[in-house]
Amino acid sequence: MKTNTSKNLANVTVQDSFWNQQLEVVQREVIPYQWKALNDELPDTEPSHAIENFRIAAGESDGEYYGMVFQDSDVAKWLEAVAYSLHVTPDETLEKTADELIDLLGRAQQNDGYLNTYYTIKEPGKRWTNVRDNHELYCAGHLIEAAVAYYEATGKRKFVDIMARYADYINTVFGDGPGQIQGYPGHQEIELALVKFYHVTGKEDYLRLSKYFIDKRGKQPHFYEIEKERRGDSKPFWWNDDPGYSQAHLPVREQTKAVGHSVRALYMYTAIADLAKETGDDSLRETSETLWNNVTRKQMYVTAGLGSGEFGEAFTFDYDLPNDTSYTETCASIALVFWADRMLKLAKKGEYADVLERALYNGTISGMNLDGKKFFYVNPLEVSQAASRRHDHKHVKPVRQGWFGCACCPPNLARMITSLNRYLYTEDIDTLYVHQYTGSKGSFTLNGEAVTVRQETNYPWEGNVALHVNVDQPTNFKLAIRVPGWCQDAKVTINGEAISIVDDIVDGYVYIDREWKDSDLVNLVFPMEVQRIHANPHVRETAGQVALQRGPVVYCLEQVDNGENLHNIFLPSEGKLEAAFEQELLNGVVTISGEALRIVETTWSDDSLYAPVTYQKTPVQIKAVPYFAWCNREPGEMRVWLNETK
Amino acid sequence: MKTNTSKNLANVTVQDSFWNQQLEVVQREVIPYQWKALNDELPDTEPSHAIENFRIAAGESDGEYYGMVFQDSDVAKWLEAVAYSLHVTPDETLEKTADELIDLLGRAQQNDGYLNTYYTIKEPGKRWTNVRDNHELYCAGHLIEAAVAYYEATGKRKFVDIMARYADYINTVFGDGPGQIQGYPGHQEIELALVKFYHVTGKEDYLRLSKYFIDKRGKQPHFYEIEKERRGDSKPFWWNDDPGYSQAHLPVREQTKAVGHSVRALYMYTAIADLAKETGDDSLRETSETLWNNVTRKQMYVTAGLGSGEFGEAFTFDYDLPNDTSYTETCASIALVFWADRMLKLAKKGEYADVLERALYNGTISGMNLDGKKFFYVNPLEVSQAASRRHDHKHVKPVRQGWFGCACCPPNLARMITSLNRYLYTEDIDTLYVHQYTGSKGSFTLNGEAVTVRQETNYPWEGNVALHVNVDQPTNFKLAIRVPGWCQDAKVTINGEAISIVDDIVDGYVYIDREWKDSDLVNLVFPMEVQRIHANPHVRETAGQVALQRGPVVYCLEQVDNGENLHNIFLPSEGKLEAAFEQELLNGVVTISGEALRIVETTWSDDSLYAPVTYQKTPVQIKAVPYFAWCNREPGEMRVWLNETK
CATH class of the missing domain: 1.50.10 (Glycosyltransferase)
Structure with a gap:
């Protein structure tokens, strides 16, 4: 064998x-x-x-x-x-x-x-x-x-x-x-x-x-x-x-x-x-x-x-x-x-x-x-x-x-x-790739030397990652850090000192080639803004719609938070959306809140199915939860793609 | 028998x-x-x-x-x-x-x-x-x-x-x-x-x-x-x-x-x-x-x-x-x-x-x-x-x-x-109901007397209707004229004189009770505005969408007039929409034209399916044709409900 x-x-x-x-x-x-x-x-x-x-x-x-x-x-x-x-x-x-x-x-x-x-x-x-x-x-x-x-x-x-x-x-x-x-x-x-x-x-x-x-x-x-x-x-x-x-x-x-x-x-x-x-x-x-x-x-x-x-x-x-x-x-x-x-x-x-x-x-x-x-x-x-x-x-x-x-x-x-x-990682002869950000401990051999890396992070809720490098003796190798595709403004510090990464990103990875010493600390900051995502205009189903994403997590609206008829909620294309960690909710998740407009259903006569009138809309607070965690409370409607308005 | x-x-x-x-x-x-x-x-x-x-x-x-x-x-x-x-x-x-x-x-x-x-x-x-x-x-x-x-x-x-x-x-x-x-x-x-x-x-x-x-x-x-x-x-x-x-x-x-x-x-x-x-x-x-x-x-x-x-x-x-x-x-x-x-x-x-x-x-x-x-x-x-x-x-x-x-x-x-x-008509003992507006000639018996009515109209393209009443001798009967549900401001004249109808509409019919003389002429005017129709907000599929109707005719966009990817066309909720009769088109139909916004597909990279960017939109002229007449030219996409924007 x-x-x-x-x-x-x-x-x-x-x-x-x-x-x-x-x-x-x-x-x-x-x-x-x-x-x-x-x-x-x-x-x-x-x-x-x-x-x-x-x-x-x-x-x-x-x-x-x-x-x-x-x-x-x-x-x-x-x-x-x-x-x-x-x-x-x-x-x-x-x-x-x-x-x-x-x-x-x-x-x-x-x-x-x-x-x-x-x-x-x-x-x-x-x-x-x-x-x-x-x-x-x-x-x-x-x-x-x-x-x-x-x-x-x-x-x-x-x-x-x-x-x-x-x-x-x-x-x-x-x-x-x-x-x-x-x-x-x-x-x-x-x-x-x-x-x-x-x-x-x-x-x-x-x-x-x-x-x-x-x-x-x-x-x-x-x-x-x-x-x-x-x-x-x-x-x-x-x-x-x-x-x-x-x-x-x-x-x-x-x-x-x-x-x-x-x-x-x-x-x-x-x-x-x-x-x-x-x-x-x-x-x-x-x-x-x-x-x-x-x-x-x-x-x-x-x-x-x-x-x-x-x-x-x-x-x-x-x-x-x-x-x-x-x-x-x-x-x-x-x-x-x-x-x-x-x-x-x-x-x-x-x-x-x-x-x-x-x-x-x-x-x-x-x-x-x-x-x-x-x-x-x-x-x-x-x-x-x-x-x-x-x-x-x-x-x-x-x-x-x-x-x-x-x-x-x-x-x-x-x-x-x-x-x-x-x-999480790939180990080549002289390069350690960090693909995923997940609290972990790994032991590797790089250029023949033993290297351990301890990763600390509160991903996917926070975009800060600490990589603790331990070596028996100073060792040259490349640390290749993936900059997530969703991240607009990544920052890297080594032992507290910022390094410029703009020129060192190759195919999505920052290559840090140096002599690593024991207890070196690499800090990564991937700012997690709430993003309004649109789909390629060839997609029929999402024209006029927007999805919310923060870090790698895609969000959805659920009826339990937002009432029924989620199709009547329109998210303004601008306006503040706030993210907050809620410890007690769904085992602890970051939720997204903000103001949206909602068609007022009660002003429409039940006697008419079609009418040459404009809808009345009223401002409402919406709350979005991570898509993966939907349907863990009261069953109801769910939507990832939300109608959007100016 | x-x-x-x-x-x-x-x-x-x-x-x-x-x-x-x-x-x-x-x-x-x-x-x-x-x-x-x-x-x-x-x-x-x-x-x-x-x-x-x-x-x-x-x-x-x-x-x-x-x-x-x-x-x-x-x-x-x-x-x-x-x-x-x-x-x-x-x-x-x-x-x-x-x-x-x-x-x-x-x-x-x-x-x-x-x-x-x-x-x-x-x-x-x-x-x-x-x-x-x-x-x-x-x-x-x-x-x-x-x-x-x-x-x-x-x-x-x-x-x-x-x-x-x-x-x-x-x-x-x-x-x-x-x-x-x-x-x-x-x-x-x-x-x-x-x-x-x-x-x-x-x-x-x-x-x-x-x-x-x-x-x-x-x-x-x-x-x-x-x-x-x-x-x-x-x-x-x-x-x-x-x-x-x-x-x-x-x-x-x-x-x-x-x-x-x-x-x-x-x-x-x-x-x-x-x-x-x-x-x-x-x-x-x-x-x-x-x-x-x-x-x-x-x-x-x-x-x-x-x-x-x-x-x-x-x-x-x-x-x-x-x-x-x-x-x-x-x-x-x-x-x-x-x-x-x-x-x-x-x-x-x-x-x-x-x-x-x-x-x-x-x-x-x-x-x-x-x-x-x-x-x-x-x-x-x-x-x-x-x-x-x-x-x-x-x-x-x-x-x-x-x-x-x-x-x-x-x-x-x-x-x-x-x-x-x-x-088109219903004849009761003393009432002639005019249900539909269609050029026609009808012979009726009302209160025992022979009555003929000749209807002239260019419906459904124009909302003017002439009803020519012929009787052998002056005859009392009611003419009950339907005011179409889509019509906002109907007008009726008899022999050129306007009559007030507001108080005489019962369940959608204007009842004109008079002694009719030979060659009486009733003119109906049902102004045909282009209407922006919305659906009851309980309808999931049409939230954020609008349909166009003029008179009784519902319209649609076809690819042959408006290019492909009709889902990328957004009709402003206000703005002028013009109707015009086109003799050579589809055996002669009224079309609706106006300005809309279209997502520019070419600025979106084919490499990305999702991105946190806003769409670019550009003004375009759209042309809508009667729904019933779609698919009589080059095959292609069709939509009745159009995405709407402010």
Whole structure:
């Protein structure tokens, strides 16, 4: 086994008032709750049967397979989150539970390495007959990711060994050789998992197989057609018969716009960036940059939500960003964190870290109640209880829901939050990049010397960051500090002395190249003004509207603070907006207050629907709260984009 | 046979530059084209097979039934439009064709009077087993309406006799007696047809049967449940298992909000008003008023479009009026004309005629190209070519389509336009009501004396109307002139002398009670200012937006006049808007021009989707055209509701 190259995991510990709250919720609520779900111990909830499926596959229980065809992945996601959690907070009982579950996985594995309970139990002779729809490779990918995380967290190899046997077997099944399937998964995931597996195991086969899946995808003759014919399936594929649903409409390197199911897309884009870095393939680098630009400049909500359409939980087309009918799945924004991280590994550009930050503080954690007990799968930017009765809004829930039968988003949030330490820094030979501002402690090796950096901040509520540098002896290295894209007037001091940074910003990073001494203190000041954000005028839905952002946090109005009919509130384009930290509100958040104008509804006669009269407007105080924290009080309307007036 | 009581048909002839254009298009294009469609003579169009079905049912042709279960109704609608057209413009060849078709219907009729080709050919033993879904009574209703119209137009009784046999048979099938079906149609239509049939035949049975269907509807135990059980159907009904789809969720008199399929609803509401008038049933009168208020004050678009939701082509809920995803079917606005006409018969209130007028000049005729060759089924108030690619906009066609397989709207438009003369006047014993302003000539009997009124106007482009009254001898009667709801400052002169009308307006009508002399001339002036219309502030979608209306005509911006990205145009809340008649444009229409502000798209960097910058706006001239005439030039974006700025 290769040395663990994922130093970020081992060497950085989050110690942050904002994120430790999130982490605690995941550890206290989400992980134990999911464990009960996997074991069918939740009353009033559809059974998961996921662990029982493994017992049946292992021959240790009778019964039928039950659940979605990808039920195994729920077990994988739980194990992955547990792994990260154990790394952050050791817990003997939890580790024992995980070990026993891994043992069960081992017993459920078939002699040839195959490990999938659906086909083992339900359709034993039918493995790999519907790779387009039936998620075998997707489940394998999640299990591999979990195995990697578990090894990194605990040093235990068993899970990795199980998955190596499975991956080695898969490697014999897929390929261009005689008798092999010249195919690729219908739900991408294993591609990025195999790159991680390669990192941990050093085995080139896994990298090669990942690249095979990417290289083969979308080429003619089309695998899905061949596979359909082989299984005698003549039905058109449900998504308008378009393989773009799973980004198989074109060879990967010819894809220039994000299309189809957004989570599938983002997992693939993540793998493309991984492979571009690992293999030095410039065409893949170019593809990932082209797709990045399309997604983040033409198809992303201000909350970092992705997927404008409910049909196929999918991207639609450039600048199509409706606020009340989007899909904007929590998992898609989480996947955006993964992809942004890989783009940052490819090139140190602040825009990647900016998008990662936008996702972290908005469209990802909006998926979970502050108490970790309820979840949004869909994260729209505008909700009214009334509109959610429309059939074309049926996917838009006006309040977070309990655990779902298909529980993808909660464990995905759990793994993102428990692995946050990975996204803060990158350590090169002579440069330490500071990407995200989060209270933390990290140990690094720069130019061969040990360096620790302690970060103190009250982000995202305050823009002051202190970086305490400790070295055993004076050491030359570059500290590359990201200046957030939202920040207009960043200031940096070293040991109290201001330094000019204007000329030293390259692609969003200030490079400070000096000999660092023990206890050097770098202070960053990123002034957090309330910003009135407008969207590119090609966006139909936000013409005449404005969003509020402060630091990385996007705000919204809620009915509980502002009354109903939020569409009747008009924010003046000038005028004071005040930010204030409210300790008692929503676990402590900064709110934004100011004066707006409101159409007086009571002066309009209920007898007339249309009239040639002007509205009466009256000044009102509005209060905006962080978008991620909405719907934690009384349910009601919510709006991110506010009508604007002069 | 009873004397024809529908005097309006016989006695009023439209002679109007606006409507004669529409009529000519219907006679020149729609009626002949539909005839070809019914006979499967159109290349590149799905066959109708409607007439062939009758031949097969008559035993004169071999072959299988083909088409929708309600294919017969297409034949009925054609015959009805032909009847009105023959009344307006006699045409021997067309009448002969219609006579022959009626003969065929007679030969297809079964011995017991039954006349439905689907069940006769395809499921001979299964009549009346699925009255909820299979449209037998709906087709019967349309055939009855056609028969009534044909008799009124030609004086020929054969079609009426055929339908009397069928109606008499239906009257034996449905009822509370032993062996009868205690049910009602899943698609209302026959209720209003039976009232017409009663008028023509004088046979009380038909009125009673109509009332039976209304009285029975929605009561418990529920007919749909009984019928389902009888045919062994255990599937939930596709519309969320909700009988509200066909307004059978509650007994009719307990219904207070419009729900479900909008055309079904409106046909039923029309019948309710009919029955309220015919039977004097106050509870039905109250129901029709309550539903009228709900529809027109809470669920109607400014274009008189109805049906905010695509799912079920249905009403949604109060104040839910999205502009880009509505269904707003042409047929629903046509049905609103029918209903408004019946409400006017119940009570002479200007608001009924106002809504009728709004439907006539906006949401009905918008369904047809000016050349009568293409049709919108769905009439949204905002269209962009791009957005119509969204799956949740798939019903919103960005351009009118050719003849459809399910061709409900074109023949419905044809019958509305050919029967327009019915909606202009009502003649009471001593009062002549002038509801609509349309060049026309009418002969009436008032207080026993013959009176003719010739109306001259350039409506809807000019608000001046001349009413020339001719009498054989001086006659006392009341002339009740509707003052349009949109008109702020109406003026009336008689023989050149102004009369004060302020105190004489009752429910929107000016009553002029005098002794009329031959050649009296009444001049009406309804100043047509360009009006900035706002919607009730409960409407979410139009907050901060304004619509333009002049006279009864609602306007829109089209891309062809104003460039793309119409959402970036902001109309100042004050400032001059000029109206001008353009002879060469769109067959001659009044357009509205003025200055607006437009967001400058070119100054926004394509690299950024969101930015804390204000938009640059530049003054532009805009040009608005009548909504009904949109999409008759280059296809492109369209908007009725414009963003507004101070």
